[in-house]
Amino acid sequence: MAKHTDLLGDSYAPDCPGREILDHVMSKWGMLVLIALLERTYRYAELRRRVGGVSEKMLAQTLRTLEEDGFVLRRDFGEVPPRVEYSLTPMGRQLAKHVEALGMWIATHTPRVLAAREKYRQAG
Amino acid sequence: MAKHTDLLGDSYAPDCPGREILDHVMSKWGMLVLIALLERTYRYAELRRRVGGVSEKMLAQTLRTLEEDGFVLRRDFGEVPPRVEYSLTPMGRQLAKHVEALGMWIATHTPRVLAAREKYRQAG
């Protein structure tokens, strides 16, 4: 039937799992991590440097949830100075492309949004 | 150069406006409102009924920020029992399509995500 209806209808079930997934993906750092991993495989500390400003705790937490959801692949080499590599699963790559598209759209339209805010402020 | 680099590089400026816009769009209700308005124009109370579970406060706040950002058009008829209609601007329609695409992708892949979580739980 109407796709909008279905999406909206499901979206606010009290236990809606889609919303939870979306929160993981669009969380403050989830999006940045996905986009970074679209470039290439990263090690933990590497990724932390790549995504500026993320704390160790939040990076670990973000990677954990993305891994649980099946978007990120964690490869632990079991070596003695720890060595772990993170990459995207095929499903994660698909998702990341969508997320990147949204991010790029926003990035390119940011000036227009800022202009709209100015106009709003003046018009009241 | 590398688009990923640019997107990531800009994304974590301490005052990054793109992140703010993204938060508005992907906030708990922002997404639902955008998708609903993709269907048609709605009045306030109508929209509240359409997007189940949203409080009056949050709907008003969400619509306000989306209007400020230039995604939603608010039309006040100035009548005595108040009458206000909300619709998408052309820019808002573009955005909403991206958001909807992401939402639909997640909706269709939710079973796979849940399966991945099961697997994760069992594997440890």
Place this chain on the structure above:
DNA sequence: GGAAGTACGCACCTTCTGGTAAGTACGGAC
């Protein structure tokens, strides 16, 4: 031998998000 790097986990604290309940100003229905 002291510092730094690697990949985290844990406790604590602050900030932010979002929900509840009430109020507003008016009109129409019963």
Place this chain on the structure above:
DNA sequence: GTCCGTACTTACCAGAAGGTGCGTACTTCC
């Protein structure tokens, strides 16, 4: 005359998100 509906706003409050800093077990660099 009392209640419902319309479109909000404001004050208050609880829970969650996220940051800070410390600890770990071991290695390499200087």
